Amino acid sequence: MSNAYAVILAGGSGERFWPLSTKARPKQFISLFGGRPLLSLAVERLEGLVPPERVFIITAEHLLHDTAEAAWNIPRANIIGEPCKRDTAPAIAVACGLVHGRDPEGVVCILTADQLMSDVETFRLTLADAVTVAHHEKAIVTIGIPPTCPATGFGYIEAGAALNTTRTVTPFNRAERFVEKPDAYTAARYVESGRYFWNAGMFIWRTDTMLDTLRAHAPDLAALSESVAEAAHDPEALDAVLRGTYPTLRAISIDYAVMEHAQNIIMAHGAFGWDDVGSWPALHGHFTADAEGNVIVGACETREAQNNIVVSEDRLTALIGVRGLVVVHSENATLICPLDRAEEVKKLIRRIAARPDGEKYV
Amino acid sequence: MSNAYAVILAGGSGERFWPLSTKARPKQFISLFGGRPLLSLAVERLEGLVPPERVFIITAEHLLHDTAEAAWNIPRANIIGEPCKRDTAPAIAVACGLVHGRDPEGVVCILTADQLMSDVETFRLTLADAVTVAHHEKAIVTIGIPPTCPATGFGYIEAGAALNTTRTVTPFNRAERFVEKPDAYTAARYVESGRYFWNAGMFIWRTDTMLDTLRAHAPDLAALSESVAEAAHDPEALDAVLRGTYPTLRAISIDYAVMEHAQNIIMAHGAFGWDDVGSWPALHGHFTADAEGNVIVGACETREAQNNIVVSEDRLTALIGVRGLVVVHSENATLICPLDRAEEVKKLIRRIAARPDGEKYV
Numbered sequence: 001m002s003n004a005y006a007v008i009l010a011g012g013s014g015e016r017f018w019p020l021s022t023k024a025r026p027k028q029f030i031s032l033f034g035g036r037p038l039l040s041l042a043v044e045r046l047e048g049l050v051p052p053e054r055v056f057i058i059t060a061e062h063l064l065h066d067t068a069e070a071a072w073n074i075p076r077a078n079i080i081g082e083p084c085k086r087d088t089a090p091a092i093a094v095a096c097g098l099v100h101g102r103d104p105e106g107v108v109c110i111l112t113a114d115q116l117m118s119d120v121e122t123f124r125l126t127l128a129d130a131v132t133v134a135h136h137e138k139a140i141v142t143i144g145i146p147p148t149c150p151a152t153g154f155g156y157i158e159a160g161a162a163l164n165t166t167r168t169v170t171p172f173n174r175a176e177r178f179v180e181k182p183d184a185y186t187a188a189r190y191v192e193s194g195r196y197f198w199n200a201g202m203f204i205w206r207t208d209t210m211l212d213t214l215r216a217h218a219p220d221l222a223a224l225s226e227s228v229a230e231a232a233h234d235p236e237a238l239d240a241v242l243r244g245t246y247p248t249l250r251a252i253s254i255d256y257a258v259m260e261h262a263q264n265i266i267m268a269h270g271a272f273g274w275d276d277v278g279s280w281p282a283l284h285g286h287f288t289a290d291a292e293g294n295v296i297v298g299a300c301e302t303r304e305a306q307n308n309i310v311v312s313e314d315r316l317t318a319l320i321g322v323r324g325l326v327v328v329h330s331e332n333a334t335l336i337c338p339l340d341r342a343e344e345v346k347k348l349i350r351r352i353a354a355r356p357d358g359e360k361y362v
Numbered sequence: 363m364s365n366a367y368a369v370i371l372a373g374g375s376g377e378r379f380w381p382l383s384t385k386a387r388p389k390q391f392i393s394l395f396g397g398r399p400l401l402s403l404a405v406e407r408l409e410g411l412v413p414p415e416r417v418f419i420i421t422a423e424h425l426l427h428d429t430a431e432a433a434w435n436i437p438r439a440n441i442i443g444e445p446c447k448r449d450t451a452p453a454i455a456v457a458c459g460l461v462h463g464r465d466p467e468g469v470v471c472i473l474t475a476d477q478l479m480s481d482v483e484t485f486r487l488t489l490a491d492a493v494t495v496a497h498h499e500k501a502i503v504t505i506g507i508p509p510t511c512p513a514t515g516f517g518y519i520e521a522g523a524a525l526n527t528t529r530t531v532t533p534f535n536r537a538e539r540f541v542e543k544p545d546a547y548t549a550a551r552y553v554e555s556g557r558y559f560w561n562a563g564m565f566i567w568r569t570d571t572m573l574d575t576l577r578a579h580a581p582d583l584a585a586l587s588e589s590v591a592e593a594a595h596d597p598e599a600l601d602a603v604l605r606g607t608y609p610t611l612r613a614i615s616i617d618y619a620v621m622e623h624a625q626n627i628i629m630a631h632g633a634f635g636w637d638d639v640g641s642w643p644a645l646h647g648h649f650t651a652d653a654e655g656n657v658i659v660g661a662c663e664t665r666e667a668q669n670n671i672v673v674s675e676d677r678l679t680a681l682i683g684v685r686g687l688v689v690v691h692s693e694n695a696t697l698i699c700p701l702d703r704a705e706e707v708k709k710l711i712r713r714i715a716a717r718p719d720g721e722k723y724v
Contacts, residue, residue, distance in 0.1 A: 019680070301717070303710045312696070316723045318381070318714065320699030320706050325684070327698060334674070336689060336698065337682030344682050348665045352680065355663070361678045 006050045007095035010059040010113035019333035028113040039070040089257035097225035100207035101232025110203040118273030129168035130204040141204040143270040144197025150187035155199040175265035280326040368412045369457035372421040372475035381695035390475035401432040401475045451619035459587035462569035463594025472565040480635030491530035492566040503566040505632040506559025512549035517561040537627035642688040
């Protein structure tokens with residue numbers, strides 16, 4: 001992939017995996033899977049596919065240090081800190097500008113930092129095929145994940161006609177439309193139809209295609225992208241662009257800003273075991289449970305305790321007679337809640353943040 | 363109390379308050395109550411009643427350092443480490459010998475290190491009265507606690523005729539008999555009768571009375587006591603006596619060895635809010651619960667969580683939707699179990715001790 005660049009979006013707020021993840025250490029830094037931060041796994045998946053000097057990471061300013069540590073082989077100048085949170089569209093405009101400034105014909109792969117893929121080889125093949133198609137078709141290529149359940153937590157992509165391409169192994173379709181997170185009924189209909197795929201937030205396109213699209217649907221972001229392209233080789237100038245522009249930008253997702261309006265979007269089938277690992281209960285899919293259904297990461301002894309998820313890496317947890325609990329210890333906090341109420345942690349975090357010592361914990 | 367000495371028995375195994383208490387830091391060292399170790403409270407209760415140089419502490423050898431720290435105002439030479447565990451009777455024989463060697467007419471108060479008394483002034487008055495009675499009656503004086511519930515975890519003392527004494531404020535009775543921990547039905551009958559009191563393991567007597575009693579019922583312990591009396595002023599000789607004798611002794615409680623056989627036992631009424639604080643659920647009696655019935659020591663935020671006991675002094679615990687749990691964190695372990703199963707922690711501790719890294723936790 002001689003003209004391919006990768007940009008990993010690594011912002012993240014860290015609420016769903018509290019207390020292991022926090023504002024200061026969001027989800028992409030948690031090391032539950034193979035003992036490696038999710039961000040490190042995201043970088044490693046690109047090895048041999050995109051050379052490190054062509055990999056960029058866009059993160060929050062306060063995460064720059066930890067990001068550089070987790071992505072140790074990526075040049076430090078390729079790791080960009082956003083001065084403030086503005087959702088995905090501005091970050092992607094920056095990404096696009098960074099690549100365009102180096103290679104106006106480059107193909108940029110927008111990837112995420114905090115998801116798992118069980119079949120890395122297929123992911124790499126899919127990405128290589130997507131780059132090929134993006135290059136030749138001058139299209140926006142997105143990756144649609146074949147849904148394994150009627151999830152209501154993702155947006156969906158409706159697939160249209162199959163694309164005939166002899167250059168690739170991966171199946172491609174026209175993307176008819178992007179739809180927002182559905183209700184449960186709609187999600188079930190989507191999955192039954194076989195025509196809807198999860199929107200995994202990954203996009204591949206030539207930077208010139210992207211700039212044209214931004215100019216058509218989000219001129220302010222196109223302007224940002226062009227300023228970034230001009231400053232791409234001068235870190236101080238780039239810093240000035242970001243600091244000058246970001247505070248004035250609206251926060252908007254790439255789906256709203258571009259995908260729901262753009263034409264010529266092609267969807268690659270992403271059959272590589274993608275998993276958002278969206279909350280504590282999702283750990284059940286990634287670890288082998290003991291004979292009583294307990295998923296244990298770290299040190300735990302149980303007595304008549306069933307179907308619990310325990311993350312106890314720096315201490316021993318002793319469970320007696322409890323069922324269906326999530327028990328997670330971080331360095332200075334512990335969460336205990338039923339599996340089916342893990343979502344409520346977001347509400348409790350607000351209360352914790354409001355404590356006089358709240359900063360310590362969230 | 364010019365002729366009074368106190369001996370605090372501070373052995374303890376530390377299972378019931380695991381993980382806060384451990385073999386290395388048994389119950390008398392836990393600082394849940396007013397931030398002070400129970401042993402420190404036991405020492406402080408004697409202030410102005412028995413001068414520090416007349417207070418002795420008998421503990422386990424491996425606890426000497428922490429004992430000296432918690433009982434910082436007691437002369438180091440008064441803190442004796444037992445070479446091995448042999449239950450209460452040998453420790454009391456040693457205590458008796460230590461005092462007898464200094465003052466053959468001394469009155470020794472055998473006290474415990476790991477209980478609470480809510481009305482310290484009444485305790486002090488009761489103890490002073492018990493010393494007076496022990497001195498004049500040449501009797502074994504024990505303190506019986508008026509039972510507040512039909513507890514099955516304590517031995518009981520059956521009270522006989524009231525003692526007429528003009529010298530004291532505290533009521534005294536003859537002690538008819540000592541009975542072992544009863545079953546629930548028997549305990550209920552005991553409490554109804556009004557004639558049974560909890561045996562709190564506190565005994566007051568002249569050392570000459572005690573030596574006579576030991577000679578009659580436990581000659582081996584009388585011999586130990588006499589050897590200790592002879593060595594009482596020579597730390598090396600005392601050490602040699604303990605090391606030479608202890609391994610050969612049977613482990614036996616003072617109740618079995620002496621109290622169930624001895625005559626002339628008098629019981630003081632101990633109406634000073636004595637509490638054994640026998641297990642985690644007992645904390646409900648010593649802390650004010652929040653509006654949802656949660657007893658919280660340390661930092662905790664809850665959401666729809668009721669009637670839990672949380673000890674979280676070095677970390678924040680977040681509870682969502684759980685009820686009736688004990689959650690206790692120590693430096694390196696956490697216990698989570700329903701209140702009514704807290705007793706089972708003893709069984710789990712055995713499993714934890716058997717882990718390759720078990721020593722760290724128990």
